[in-house]
Amino acid sequence: MQLLRKPAASAEKPRADRPAHQHVYEQLRMRILFGDLAPGQAVTIQGLVDSLGAGMTPVREAIRRLISDGALSMLGNRRVIVPELTEDCIEQLDFMRQSLEPQLARRAASRIDANGLSALKGCDDALNVAIERGDIAGYLTHNYRFHATLYQIAQAPILSATVDRLWLRFAPSLRVVCGRYGTLNLPDKHADLMMAFAAGDADAAARAMAEDAHQGMLQIRASLEDAAGDERFD
Structure with missing residues (x-):
């Protein structure tokens, strides 16, 4: 890299x-x-x-x-x-993400219009192409843009700014996850989010976002545990 x-x-x-x-x-x-x-x-x-x-x-x-x-x-x-994440950091980040991001999804579900749905679909389509191609840089870029677009639709600048700072703490480790596992096996709850937004179902959107955030942090934790195991056997 x-x-x-x-x-x-x-x-x-x-x-x-x-x-x-x-x-x-x-x-x-x-x-x-x-x-x-x-x-x-x-x-x-x-x-x-x-x-x-x-x-x-x-x-x-x-x-x-x-x-x-x-x-x-x-x-x-x-x-x-760039600081390396510890188990305690991951636990706190997981808690914060599951506390704040579902609320952003809930707000977005009540505010989204056809233009917003189209913008999210464009991000998600580009993300899926990156996944199929094993394009790590593209995956990271379009995954972040999907979330950033959703936060903008939510119209909650205080929440959005807080969550965006959380991304600066965990996003570098997503590159490590992609490098270890590739892109095809990474969790993707965006389809559930898109269906919830299309239906205007704020509760479903919040659940999908909570699962998306939690799965991402689980992947980071697993990657760090595997890396620690590799070091023990070197």
Whole structure:
């Protein structure tokens, strides 16, 4: 896995009305969300400066914000790391996700319209293609976009912002799950969510979301347990 990729030629350009540190924050945040920075592997601040094509000051500010978000930890010698999840962290994240995300699904079910259903279907169709192709990057991207679109439909900015910060803590480990198990065997409750939304059934949407969140965390826990077992036998 390439951890410090140069920005693609088609990458979003910084807007004149957006501070440089905000643009860098969003770039680095996406790298964390989609597993380009692996849990437990330290990278240098200078390496991030070089790969992001940004100045030291905006990179440091972005890192400061991501540390506050719980997405990064600072090490010595000008290095940062994506924290590895512990069993206790997984338990707390599972509790938080099952507490908050069903409520977002419930709100979305009562607010969704034809445009919202179409947007979610587009995300889910792209996700299914990625699963069939074994496209890990595509899976991670479209899975997150499905959830982010749902949160937007829910029109609950406080809940959405809280859940989005939770994603920064567990999403890097989803890359590890995909690498270990592939994409075809990953749990998918999105079809149940889509049926619930089409029917306007808020209770069914909440149940499907709770199951989706819980299954995702179970996969992460299983992956970490398998990795620990591998290390014992090395």
